[in-house]
Amino acid sequence: MNRVQIFITAVLLFSIQCFSACNVNDELEPPAFVKPLPDITPTPYNINYPTGLLWPRLKIPANNPLTVEGVALGKKLFYDNILSADNTISCSSCHAQGFSFSDSKKFSFGVNGQLGIRNAMPLFNLGWFEDPTLVKGGHGFFWDGRISTLENQVLAPIEDPREMNQNLAALEKELRAHAEYPALFKKAFGTDSITTRLIMFAIAQFERTLISGNAKFDQFKRGEVQLSESELRGLTLYTTEGADCFHCHGNDRSPFFTDFKFHNNGLDSIPTDLGLGGITGRAEDMGLFKTPSLRNLSFSAPYMHDGRFKTIEEVIEFYNSGTKNGPTTDLNIIKNHPKGGLNLSPQDKLDLIAFLKTLDDYSYISDIRFGK
Ligand code: HEC
Ligand code: HEC
Missing domain, CATH: 1.10.760.10 (Cytochrome c-like domain)
Structure with missing residues (x-):
């Protein structure tokens, strides 16, 4: 074969191979199980979904099944x-x-x-x-x-x-x-x-x-434990205009304690980190950050994208009296702070924190399936 023939054969071979094997979705072409060796059959991994709250099934990519x-x-x-x-x-x-x-x-x-x-x-x-x-x-x-x-x-x-x-x-x-x-x-x-x-x-x-879905709050939703008076009052503050957290962190029927969206919760009037805006380039996204889940807060201090608050108490005081208004500050922050604060009483703050602590999942941080 001369060079031209070799080239043509190569092109032909490539296109035949591609015809049978190339995937429309190149980015996610399946590497797993393409040519499983005959003696190898990975064992499917079954997820045990938590109960109590309503956990949707995960949408696991078909080309990377859990094993x-x-x-x-x-x-x-x-x-x-x-x-x-x-x-x-x-x-x-x-x-x-x-x-x-x-x-x-x-x-x-x-x-x-x-x-x-x-x-x-x-x-x-x-x-x-x-x-x-x-x-x-x-x-x-x-x-x-x-x-x-x-x-x-x-x-x-x-x-x-x-x-x-x-x-x-x-x-x-x-x-x-x-x-x-x-x-x-x-x-x-x-x-x-x-x-x-x-x-x-x-x-x-x-x-x-x-x-992670085995906090005291999950156990409460499963009817296994009671919440204290203080925790119940905190729950009410959380899910009402009282403290108004649910607008962004989700209501108490969703297991996630986030709305999966992006907001400017009023940390700075002029954000130094552009957050979502740095990715999309849109003016309305400047200073917006992913709403984090409120589960497991007792273990994950310090808080916010820049770790500026060391304690949950500081976070509550921020929402109570420290939010700042800027061009992209969320309406749920501004409308509740017309006079500069949620106006929570000392007891309200304690109750809200007591409720947030019912979202701590101690079994998660000691589960040997996840540990080293
Ligand atoms: C306007 C939407 C909004 C409201 C209302 C809101 N949050 Fe947030 N929350 C956010 C966003 C967004 C962040 C992340 C901000 C950042 O880091 O820049 C956040 C961060 C937090 C964090 C830090 C979590 C971590 O992992 O760092 C806590 C704790 C928190 N919020 C609790 C509350 C509580 C309690 C309330 C009610 C008093 C509340 N939030 C009301 C949107 C909101
Ligand atoms: C040097 C510290 C560091 C190391 C090492 C590190 N991470 Fe992270 N991780 C971070 C920081 C900081 C963020 C937040 C970054 C941001 O938002 O820009 C993050 C964010 C994440 C998130 C996003 C979580 C969410 O809720 O959006 C995932 C998932 C993650 N890391 C997994 C990993 C994995 C897997 C590895 C190892 C391959 C890893 N990280 C190594 C510091 C680290």
């Missing part, structure tokens, strides 16, 4: 320093179980002691932030909603120079040469090749299993 082996691999990677450039930092360095998978610092340290620019978010009930019926515009993850799927989220910290600062080709090489990983990837995905895509898939699987 026992995939979740176990994702967990091992999550806890492994190998993911960072100098092998000093793992996901758990900034997302530790005892802090509801956050890190108790205002800003986190990445490799070489570099300081980050936002507060590490606690991790739980993440899979629902991929559901397009709950999250609009694909703005599921991070304070500014810049990422829409857990698979894609994984790369951000690994490559971020302030966090793990890792080169992906170098990481693949390290994992391929590792004593344990090749066999674990094979068990989970039935393939001999370790790729970045499979790293993303495994960690995303583990993240989807991080479900």
Whole structure:
């Protein structure tokens, strides 16, 4: 064959192969189970959904089904320093179980002691932030909603120079040469090749299993425990114009305690961090941040995207008397603060905090399925 013939044959072969194998959705072409080795059948992982409140079923991507082996691999990677450039930092360095998978610092340290620019978010009930019926515009993850799927989220910290600062080709090489990983990837995905895509898939699987739904409030909704007088008064303040939290953090029938939207809750009249606006470029999005869930607050201090409040008391006092009005401040903040405050009594504040603490899920931070 001369060069032209070789070229034509190659093109033909490629197009035949593509005709049978190319996926319309290139971005999410299935790597898992493409050529499962005959002796490998990963075990399906069944999620035990919490009860009490109404938990919608997760919409798990068809090309990355949860398997026992995939979740176990994702967990091992999550806890492994190998993911960072100098092998000093793992996901758990900034997302530790005892802090509801956050890190108790205002800003986190990445490799070489570099300081980050936002507060590490606690991790739980993440899979629902991929559901397009709950999250609009694909703005599921991070304070500014810049990422829409857990698979894609994984790369951000690994490559971020302030966090793990890792080169992906170098990481693949390290994992391929590792004593344990090749066999674990094979068990989970039935393939001999370790790729970045499979790293993303495994960690995303583990993240989807991080479900927290066994707080006192869930037990109350299941009829197992009573709430105290103070907790019940706090619940009423939360769900009414009294404290007006439900407008953004959701009502007490939804298990998530967020509206899955973005707001400017009045931290600054002129925001220094543009939040969602930095991603969309739209004037009305400037200074808007993802409404965080109010579950597990006792474990995840400090609070807000910049970790400015050290205690729940400070947060309540902020909503009570410290919100600022700017061009994008949410109407639910402005209309309730016409005279500069919610006007909560000292007892109201105690009640509201008592209620918020019923959302702490102690079993979540000690569940060995999620721990190292
Ligand atoms: C150096 C600290 C650090 C490391 C290491 C780190 N994270 Fe994060 N993580 C953060 C910070 C800070 C944010 C918020 C960033 C932002 O909003 O811009 C975050 C946000 C997230 C979120 C978004 C949560 C939400 O509710 O939107 C997920 C998921 C996450 N991290 C998972 C991981 C995984 C998986 C790893 C390991 C591959 C990891 N993180 C490594 C600090 C870290
Ligand atoms: C206008 C919508 C809105 C209202 C009303 C609102 N919040 Fe928030 N809340 C947010 C947003 C958005 C954030 C994140 C802001 C940021 O970091 O810039 C937040 C953050 C928080 C945090 C910090 C959580 C964390 O993980 O850092 C707590 C706690 C909180 N709110 C509690 C409350 C309580 C209690 C009320 C009622 C008194 C309330 N919120 C009312 C939108 C709202």
